[in-house]
Amino acid sequence: METEFQDGKQEVIEAWYMDDSQEDQRLPHHREPKEFIPLEKLSELGIVSWRLNPDNWENDENLKKIREARGYSYMDICDVCPEKLPNYETKIKNFFEEHLHTDEEIRYCLEGSGYFDVRDENDQWIRVAVKKGGMIVLPAGMYHRFTLDTDNYIKAMRLFVGDPIWTPYNRPHDHLPERKEYLDKLVKAEGGDQAIEAR
Secondary structure, three states, X not given: OOOOOOOOHHHOEEEEEEOOOOOOOOOOOEOOOOOEOOHHHHHHOOXXXXXXXXXXXHHOHHHHHHHHHHOOOEEEEEEEOOOOOOOHHHHHHHHOOOEXXXXXXXXXXXXXXXXXXXXXXXXXXXXXXXXXXXXXXXXXXXXXEEEEOOOOOEEEEEEEOOOOOOOOEEOOOOOOHHHHHHHHHHHHHOOOOOOOOOO
């Protein structure tokens, strides 16, 4: 399933290493010179992604296949923008606090765009830009954060296995079993040559 629905994915999902600037979180935050990252690198970090047709999501057989194969029984749709999200400023601030979950975070961008920032194996920030049609799965135990870009709007489908639990565990929460399991998988993916510190 991970290798299906990949055509044109680079047009809706892009990734690069971030700079250390404290400027507006909604800016792209490219390094100088820019350091783009191939999407295979995201796969190595445990991130799964697809390109789907968001204009027909209700009847999309590909989305149905993904949901059935991965057990995503729960679904809702969330508009994140100042006009539609209650307590917008507080929520955006919370989304951008570095955290992890004990379950996968699954987001499918139906309209608009946003940034998912994730840590690589050396604790460097990678910014993953997701546009309309991009679907992304962040593994349990991976530190990450979310922000809108300067367009200030995303309509996202949220998926979950079973009843949804949205609890964020702000860093540090390295003692959680899901964090340890995630780090173990990273080490195995690298062939065990390089130990990754649980920071």
